[in-house]
Amino acid sequence: MATEVLVPTLGESITEATLGEWLKQPGDAVRADEPIASLETDKVSVEVPSPVAGVMGAHAVKVGDTVQVGAMIATVDAGGAAPAQTAAPQPAVTQSPQQAASAPAPEPEPQGDSPAALSPSVRRAILELGVDPATVRGTGKDGRITKEDVEAAAQAKQSQPTAPAPAAAPAPAPQAATSGGRKEERVRMTRLRQTIARRLKEAQNTAAMLTTFNDVDMSAVIEARNKYKDLFEKKHGVRLGFMGFFVKAACMALKDIPAVNASIDGEDIVYHDYADISVAVSSPGGLVVPVIRDADQLSVAGIEKTIGDFGKRAKDGTLKMDEMKGGTFTISNGGVFGSLMSTPIINPPQSAVLGLHRIEDRAVVVNGQVVVRPMMYLALSYDHRLIDGREAVTFLVTLKNAIEDPTRLLIDL
Incomplete structure (x- = not known):
């Protein structure tokens, strides 16, 4: 039968x-x-x-x-x-x-x-x-x-x-x-790649997109990571990376600058009192953005565990569609591929995306002295229809201060 x-x-x-x-x-x-x-x-x-x-x-x-x-x-x-x-x-x-x-x-x-x-x-x-x-x-x-x-x-x-x-x-x-001849190969775009292409173009056509930049001294985070990474992994069963710090810092900055965590719906502005952070990860079919739900309520360990699970299942192709719905703000880490600077594209209907880049030693001036510090460029692309330049710059400065002094993450300052 x-x-x-x-x-x-x-x-x-x-x-x-x-x-x-x-x-x-x-x-x-x-x-x-x-x-x-x-x-x-x-x-x-x-x-x-x-x-x-x-x-x-x-x-x-x-x-x-x-x-x-x-x-x-x-x-x-x-x-x-x-x-x-x-x-x-x-x-x-x-x-x-x-x-x-x-x-x-x-x-x-x-x-x-x-x-x-x-x-x-x-x-x-x-x-x-x-x-x-x-x-x-x-x-x-x-x-x-x-x-x-x-x-x-x-x-x-x-x-x-x-x-x-x-x-x-x-x-x-x-x-x-x-x-000795040349050859060409024509491969049909996957449905995922077609969707990525369509959504990125829609974002460009719809949003008044602008990018602002800053840089951050990673010395304090690197020192904290090197000091506690072994104890952290032993206790929580996951490696301590940089994304945990950045997600926590972003959540804190989103509370201070709520417009960056908002979205436009027709003629209305929708403000969110929670932070669902989309993290861009690579999959065999292209870039996907699973969502860390209520990231503002999670510890650094909880964030790292969630991101690690997303990365593994993205490679295996086992992410669920519900895990990629929603999201109020996106963080994309091009630094893992060696990117020095970029202008990331907003993930609609979100109004902003944070781009992280590679860490490299650069000469900077600290207290009147030229010193070498591990520096990273930060990029915030945002919808200028909703977010003013002052708000975008303030968001990046708030995030920069938290990364350069991680104690701020503990006392919400």
Whole structure:
């Protein structure tokens, strides 16, 4: 008996998605709740589980197709037995070629895209690192390949000069090199990238965006971090980073300058008496901004734990859509990639975003003396329709003072 596989509910206001990948092919054996397909939404990738145990039936849509919530995308023959072992040797299988091809499909032998259990993050890692999945031994559940498996295979390939030949064989690069010609590759934008592009352009078109800058001496925070990082990690089970200090300092500054934490709704200004801080983190599909709820009520340890969890799950593609809704203010740390200075773009409907950058030793004047200090540039992009220049500058100065004297964070000064 065939059971229909339907597109699950994807979250509030999300009515469609793009089929990013089939994890199971027709004829493959599947278990109940085992992922059989991956959907790309505006924000995250979502795996579609099998509703029953049985054999994968026909695919109703192709990779790249747009599907609506509740639509049927495939069928699963409940309780059936996979014909993989008997169908493969049969030469006359024209009436069901997909079943014949299903025998080798579970093992990633002949083709780089043949494994049935490659998640979006694993697939991207394979493409970025140039690893042939046929050479990767999966250590995940049921032998599935994980991102760590791909990274380990890439490191092994680099450490063995004679090994790259098998992995490089499927790639078109050698052929392009021998022909001497140039090549282009056209890749369809993911739904996440399309959404990022649209929202960033909307922000530019709607907000009267302006950026103001300041710099901050990181000496005190670095000293505090070096002094307490071991005790902090031992007690809280998470590393003490700089983001905890900046989120706490931002929350304090937002209380002093409430317009920076507000938003425009039509002809109204909406002020928030809470601070939901969006933190920009990298994912395989692009930048995502999960939200630290009530960050003003959390300790530095609570903030660091939340950010660490967001970063890990963003790489794994397991962030939930509800975790990226809302947010009253955004912090983006381009310094982890080496950025010296930037003009970050507002994340609508928010009215401001703080950009952090790399720390570098610079000569500064302190008490009439030229000294070397670890300095960081801060950038605040804001909607000038709501936030005046005085408020923007005051916000940055308040944050700068808190970072340069972290005791202020303890006494709310």
